[in-house]
Amino acid sequence: MTRITIIGSGNVAQHLIKAFTKSDAIEIVQVFSRKKEALASVINFEKIVSDFEEIIEADLYIIAVSDKAISEVSKQLPFQNRIVVHTSGAASIETLDPKNRKGVFYPLQTFSKSKAIDFSTVPMCLEAENTFDFRVLETVAKSISNAVFPINSDQRKALHVSAVFVNNFTNHLYQIGQEICTEHQVPFEVLRPLIQETAEKIKTLDPIDAQTGPAKRNDSTTIEAHLEYLTNENQKNIYKLLTQSIQDNGKKL
Structure with a gap:
């Protein structure tokens, strides 16, 4: 089972939480949010943290925040050499801080909080710096979607x-x-x-x-x-x- 931490509380973060919660292959160990109440309806309140220093070890960290916040959030993560990805369609993989292994986990879909999404049909566009990390992302993506694609930053x-x-x-x-x-x-x-x-x-x-x-x-x-x-x-x-x-x-x- 792959242990995941999600950082963010917006539309993409909430839909990913709901999708991963349904997967037997994924365990959401934590969710980081400045406003805990924003996620109270989608995950156990005890798993929500609002201090970067409280983040525990996981196999994958998914940053699901606005494009302009990705760089700063990745810099504040209190660990090194772990797999950290963002979910942006427009931001380069290089937006992430180099202290960790970088990747992209981009679900190509329009998300509204009030509209449920069938993730099995959502194209998951993946990018990583090495084959091992890509396989981790691929395993995670295939646990919720039947449409997984290797897509680089330019594509x-x-x-x-x-x-x-x-x-x-x-x-x-x-x-x-x-x-x-x-x-x-x-x-x-x-x-x-x-x-x-x-x-x-x-x-x-x-x-x-x-x-x-x-x-x-x-x-x-x-x-x-x-x-x-x-x-x-x-x-x-x-x-x-x-x-x-x-x-x-x-x-x-």
Whole structure:
């Protein structure tokens, strides 16, 4: 059984705690949090510590904090030559203090505290400085996920940027769509089957082959009608930018 300490109390930390708690191959020996009450609902209160000097020995230490805090947190760990990893998609492995063996344990998923996650489908992107440490991370990752990948820091940065486009930006477009519906007293739920089908299509099609709509068809009449209908300048600018991007992409074919 692999003994793990998790450092952090945010969304990623809480979801990892819940996932590891369900695994027979993992024992969470401690969780570090400045605010113990933030984790009271997800793990035994006696396992939560708020002083770095109270951290006991474990096989793996997972730092699940904001990107800007990773370096400082890793410097404050009161031990050396143990496996310490972070969970960031954007931060390099070099962000970690060199006094310990460094690695990355990045779950590529969007996390909200109120939404349960099936970790068996979450891609786990792993990086380590040597084969032995990678095998430790791989064993831990496979205890909760069926999708484990060796991904270096440069590749992870590319994945993270891509994830912003397909997740964060896409969700913002959902918000804009909801605002337009609300403004005109149309229930947003009417769009949910379309959103679902769009996501389902790219399970079997490349996004370029799944693209439809007036920009793809170069339907200038519909495009101009949409732009005339929109009264919000920000929405108009986004519409124009995305329309142009789709049309430019079509010209490359």
